Amino acid sequence: MKTFLVDQNGYYGEFGGAYIPEILHKCVEDLRNMYLEVMQSESFKKEYEQLLRDYVGRPSPLYLAKRLSRKYGCKIYLKREDLNHTGSHKINNTVGQILLARRMGKKRIIAETGAGQHGVATATVCALMDMECIVYMGKTDIERQHINVEKMKMLGATVIPVTSGNMTLKDATNEAIRDWCCHPSDTFYIIGSVVGPHPYPDMVSKLQAVISEEIKKQLLEQEGRENPDYLIACVGGGSNAAGTIYHYIDDMRTQIVLAEAGGKGVETGLTAATIKLGQTGIIHGARTYVIQNEDGQIEEPYSISAGLDYPGIGPIHANLAAQKRATVLPVNDDEAIEAAYELTKLEGIIPALESAHAIGALSKMEFKPTDVVVLTVSGRGDKDINTYLRQGAAAKFPCGHPTYDCQA
Numbered sequence: 001m002k003t004f005l006v007d008q009n010g011y012y013g014e015f016g017g018a019y020i021p022e023i024l025h026k027c028v029e030d031l032r033n034m035y036l037e038v039m040q041s042e043s044f045k046k047e048y049e050q051l052l053r054d055y056v057g058r059p060s061p062l063y064l065a066k067r068l069s070r071k072y073g074c075k076i077y078l079k080r081e082d083l084n085h086t087g088s089h090k091i092n093n094t095v096g097q098i099l100l101a102r103r104m105g106k107k108r109i110i111a112e113t114g115a116g117q118h119g120v121a122t123a124t125v126c127a128l129m130d131m132e133c134i135v136y137m138g139k140t141d142i143e144r145q146h147i148n149v150e151k152m153k154m155l156g157a158t159v160i161p162v163t164s165g166n167m168t169l170k171d172a173t174n175e176a177i178r179d180w181c182c183h184p185s186d187t188f189y190i191i192g193s194v195v196g197p198h199p200y201p202d203m204v205s206k207l208q209a210v211i212s213e214e215i216k217k218q219l220l221e222q223e224g225r226e227n228p229d230y231l232i233a234c235v236g237g238g239s240n241a242a243g244t245i246y247h248y249i250d251d252m253r254t255q256i257v258l259a260e261a262g263g264k265g266v267e268t269g270l271t272a273a274t275i276k277l278g279q280t281g282i283i284h285g286a287r288t289y290v291i292q293n294e295d296g297q298i299e300e301p302y303s304i305s306a307g308l309d310y311p312g313i314g315p316i317h318a319n320l321a322a323q324k325r326a327t328v329l330p331v332n333d334d335e336a337i338e339a340a341y342e343l344t345k346l347e348g349i350i351p352a353l354e355s356a357h358a359i360g361a362l363s364k365m366e367f368k369p370t371d372v373v374v375l376t377v378s379g380r381g382d383k384d385i386n387t388y389l390r391q392g393a394a395a396k397f398p399c400g401h402p403t404y405d406c407q408a
C-alpha cells in the first residue's frame, strides 16, 4: 500500500534522507539503529507515557468550540496543546528525546532555538533529568526573546549566542551541528521539529503522534467517529502538524490543511511560505523545499511569528504537498493577528501567534454544516501579548488612541 509515512531509507517520496558530513555518520547511524527499538521497548513507553501524563499534563483536551463553529458554519474542535506544561506541543518531543539520550548513554544535550520555545522545552527536561544543556541561539533572537533566554538560564542551561549569518535560527542550527561534529560520542542533539537528517523527522513525528492518537479516542467519544473531515495545523518545521495528522495520514477520508506563514504576503519577499515558494534543495541534512535564491543560497524568511520563520520545511510535509495529499494555505501576519483576536473574543482562548495562523486558515475554506474539523492550537499566547497589543491597536485605532474610534 502507498504510504505517506517514512520509507526504509528515510525518505518521504523524493524528500528526506540524511545529507550529513562524514564525521557525523556514526552518530546518525547509531541513532537510526536504536531509535525504533528503544521507542518500542516497554521501559521507554512506560516512562514516556507516565511523564506525558503527570509532568506534561496529557491528554490535552479536545474542545468543541461552539461560537467559533457557529461563525464558520461547521463543527470545530480545538486540540488544546496550549495547555501543556511550558505552553506548547514542543515538550512532547523533548521529553521523548531526553529519555532516548539517556538510554544511549549520552551525557551532554545540545539544542538550537529560534524564538526560544524549543530551548525552554529542552532546558526544562534537562533540569528534570539533571543533564548538562547547551542551547545555541542567534544573537538577534536573544535580543528579541529576552524572557525565554532568562527562563533557559534559570533552568540551568548555557545559552550560546551565535553571531554568524543573520544571527537567527538557521545560523543557530548550523552552530549546533558544528558542536555535534566536535563531540559526536558523548553529545545528543535534541532537534525541535520534524527537520534534520533521517531519523529525526520520523522520530519527532512519532513523539508528537500522541496528539493524533488522543484525537482519535476523543473524537470517537464526543462525535461517534474517529475521523474528522478536516485536520488543520500551522507549520513552521512541521512538528505539531505531523503529530496532528500522523494516525490519519494514509486515510483519505480526512483532508489535511497546513497553514504556513505568509508574512507580509507571498509575493512581497517578506514571507516564510516555504512550500508555496520553495524549491527542492538540501537544508540541515535533509532534502526538502527551501527558500533559496538562484545560486542556491538560503534566503532569510520573514514572519511576525518567530516560531514559523524557518527557511525549510519537514520532508514529510514537502511530500504531502507535492503529492497533493495536503492543502497548503499561506496566512499573512495581519490575518493571523485578526484570527488571534477572534479566537480570544469568541472562545476566551489567547493562542500563540503560530497557532493563530491555523485559525486564520478557517476563513479561506468552505464548509458544509455537517463537516467536523479538528484544529490544533499548538501553543498559548502569553509570549505574544506585546505583539498582539501593538498590532491590534495599530489596526483598530490608527491614531494610536485605545479608548475611542478615531476614524469616526
Ligand SMILES: *Cc1c(COP(=O)(O)O)cnc(C)c1O
Binding pocket: 087, 088, 089, 090, 117, 118, 192, 193, 194, 234, 235, 236, 237, 238, 239, 240, 241, 307, 308, 352, 354, 355, 378, 379, 380
Ligand atoms: C515552535 C512552535 C511552532 C512551530 O513548530 P512546528 O514544528 O511547525 O510545530 C508552532 N506553534 C508553537 C506554539 C510553537 O512554539
